[in-house]
Amino acid sequence: MKIREIKTKSILTKSKLPEADYVINPYIGCQHACIYCYADFMKRFTGHNEEDWGKFVDVKINASETINLSRVPKNSLILFGSVTDPYQPIESKYQITKKCLEKLLDAQPRIEILTKSPLVLRDVELLKKFKNLRVGISIGIFDEKLARKLEPYVASPNQRIETLRKLDEAGIQTYLFVSPIFPEISDISSLLDSTKGYVGEVMFENLNIRANNRERILNFIKKNKPELEELYVGLSKNKSYWRNLEREIVQECEDKGIKYKMFFNHGEK
Numbered sequence: 001m002k003i004r005e006i007k008t009k010s011i012l013t014k015s016k017l018p019e020a021d022y023v024i025n026p027y028i029g030c031q032h033a034c035i036y037c038y039a040d041f042m043k044r045f046t047g048h049n050e051e052d053w054g055k056f057v058d059v060k061i062n063a064s065e066t067i068n069l070s071r072v073p074k075n076s077l078i079l080f081g082s083v084t085d086p087y088q089p090i091e092s093k094y095q096i097t098k099k100c101l102e103k104l105l106d107a108q109p110r111i112e113i114l115t116k117s118p119l120v121l122r123d124v125e126l127l128k129k130f131k132n133l134r135v136g137i138s139i140g141i142f143d144e145k146l147a148r149k150l151e152p153y154v155a156s157p158n159q160r161i162e163t164l165r166k167l168d169e170a171g172i173q174t175y176l177f178v179s180p181i182f183p184e185i186s187d188i189s190s191l192l193d194s195t196k197g198y199v200g201e202v203m204f205e206n207l208n209i210r211a212n213n214r215e216r217i218l219n220f221i222k223k224n225k226p227e228l229e230e231l232y233v234g235l236s237k238n239k240s241y242w243r244n245l246e247r248e249i250v251q252e253c254e255d256k257g258i259k260y261k262m263f264f265n266h267g268e269k
Contacts, residue, residue, distance in 0.1 A: 018263070020112065034152075134174060180205055
C-alpha cells in the first residue's frame with residue numbers, strides 16, 4: 001500500500017449526486033479494494049494512472065483547515081465519502097474525517113456519512129453532538145465468503161450490521177445502503193430482515209458495470225458463479241432485468257413497512 005501525504009486547496013466540493021449538495025472526501029483512493037468499485041475513474045484526475053485502485057491512498061492532511069462554510073447555503077447536505085471511504089483503516093492513524101467533523105461541529109450543518117467500516121463507532125460521542133446527522137452503512141452482499149472475495153479488506157456483512165445496531169443504540173440516525181446489488185447473489189430479503197429496527201431508511205443501488213470494472217466483475221462471476229456468466233455479460237444493457245427487480249424490491253419494502261429510496265439509474269444508461 002502506497003501512502004502519500006498531500007495538501008488540498010479545499011476539501012468541500014459541490015456534489016452532482018442526487019442526495020447531496022456538497023461532498024467531503026478526506027482521502028484519494030481506498031484501502032478496501034472492492035473489485036466492483038467504479039471510483040477508480042479518479043485515477044486519471046489525481047496522477048495515479050499507472051497504479052492499481054486499492055493499492056494507494058493520498059491523505060489530505062490539511063483537509064479540516066480548508067473548511068469554509070461562508071458560501072454554503074443553509075440546510076445544504078454535506079456527504080462524507082462519495083469516492084472514498086471516510087473510515088477506511090488509515091483513518092485510525094490520520095483521523096482526517098474526525099478532524100473535519102470537529103471543525104464542522106459549531107456550524108451544525110446537515111451531515112451524512114457513508115462507510116463500510118465499524119471504525120465509525122470510534123467517533124460515536126462526537127457524532128451525537130450533531131443535531132442533524134446520520135450514518136449509512138453499505139452492504140451489498142450478505143454471503144460472508146463471497147463478500148470476502150469481492151471486498152477483501154472490508155469488515156464482514158455481519159460486522160457491519162452490528163455497527164448499525166450499535167449506532168442505533170447510541171441514538172444516531174442510520175440507514176442501510178444496499179449497494180451494489182449483484183443479481184441472483186445479493187440476498188436482499190435477508191439484509192432487510194437482519195437490519196430491521198436498526199435503520200430509518202434503506203437505499204438501493206444496482207451494480208454499476210463500466211469499462212473500468214467490467215473485467216474484474218466478470219472474472220469474479222466466471223470463477224465463483226459460472227452459471228450466471230451469460231446474465232452478467234449482458235447486464236449493463238439489460239434494462240428489463242433491473243426494472244423487474246426494482247418492482248420486486250419496492251413491493252417487498254412496502255409489504256414490510258420499510259422506508260426506501262431507489263437509485264437504479266445505472267441500468268437505464
